[in-house]
Amino acid sequence: xxxxxxxxxxxxxxxxxxxxxxxxxxxxxxxxxxxxxxxxxxxxxxxxxxxxxxxxxxxxxxxxxxxxxxxxxxxxxxxxxxxxxxxxxxxxxxxxxxxxxxxxxxxxxxxxxxxxxxxxxxxxxxxxxxxxxxxxxxxxxxxxxxxxxxxxxxxxxxxxxxxxxxxxxxxxxxxxxxxxxxxxxxxxxxxxxxxxxxxxxxxxxxxxxxxxxxxxxxxxxxxxxxxxxxxxxxxxxxxxxxxxxxxxxxxxxxxxxxxxxxxxxx
Ligand SMILES: [Zn+2]
Numbered sequence: 650x651x652x653x654x655x656x657x658x659x660x661x662x663x664x665x666x667x668x669x670x671x672x673x674x675x676x677x678x679x680x681x682x683x684x685x686x687x688x689x690x691x692x693x694x695x696x697x698x699x700x701x702x703x704x705x706x707x708x709x710x711x712x713x714x715x716x717x718x719x720x721x722x723x724x725x726x727x728x729x730x731x732x733x734x735x736x737x738x739x740x741x742x743x744x745x746x747x748x749x750x751x752x753x754x755x756x757x758x759x760x761x762x763x764x765x766x767x768x769x770x771x772x773x774x775x776x777x778x779x780x781x782x783x784x785x786x787x788x789x790x791x792x793x794x795x796x797x798x799x800x801x802x803x804x805x806x807x808x809x810x811x812x813x814x815x816x817x818x819x820x821x822x823x824x825x826x827x828x829x830x831x832x833x834x835x836x837x838x839x840x841x842x843x844x845x846x847x848x849x850x851x852x853x854x855x856x857x858x859x860x861x862x863x864x865x866x867x868x869x870x871x872x873x874x875x876x877x878x879x880x881x882x883x884x885x886x887x888x889x890x891x892x893x894x895x896x897x898x899x900x901x902x903x904x905x906x907x908x909x910x911x912x913x914x915x
Pocket of ligand 1: 834839840841904905
């Protein structure tokens with residue numbers, strides 16, 4: 650390399666180094682400035698969807714106030730139903746029940762059943778033990794719920810279901826692990842079904858016979874549970890059907906409720 654060429658080479662190498670330095674400095678500058686556009690974006694109006702999410706997710710910072718608002722919205726969802734019309738519908742469907750006193754408002758914890766009924770036997774003759782203590786509007790889903798149970802029992806178990814065991818219905822509490830969300834059980838708006846006894850043969854239990862979503866059910870009892878789980882979700886008019894796939898707290902029952910979705914603060 651001639652001295653002249655070496656000089657040019659050094660010059661271009663230095664220029665390249667300088668350019669790199671500018672790039673590094675540039676990226677450092679933009680990194681330092683990064684929060685600015687973020688802050689500007691936060692000032693923009695959130696979309697209606699995001700605004701709703703921010704309000705409903707306010708429980709992350711809130712607490713008692715959020716729970717009270719959530720409980721009130723869920724209460725109003727049930728209280729707006731006409732109890733007398735609903736109970737007539739239960740009678741017409743052949744459901745055996747006794748009526749509990751109506752409540753005009755929830756108690757101080759946000760609990761209570763607006764139009765309570767105690768159901769001992771459903772429209773297809775299924776006995777519930779213990780009896781279901783629920784809001785009439787939830788009991789009104791039993792014709793569809795039992796139709797699904799009986800169709801799938803005939804298909805997989807060779808006969809109808811005569812008894813459904815449950816782990817309780819009414820319970821004044823929050824959702825397990827979500828202290829700021831009132832449980833639908835606190836409003837008589839949920840049932841936990843744990844076992845299904847056919848007229849002949851052994852009882853099907855969620856604890857023993859439920860096969861997780863990713864696996865193929867093989868035994869008749871497993872196919873029965875898979876079928877009712879899927880059909881209760883899509884056909885029964887319930888809002889939620891949660892089982893062992895949901896979390897460990899549901900390993901031994903199917904939770905069925907009619908809780909209000911997408912509720913908003915006034
Ligand atoms: Zn439950």
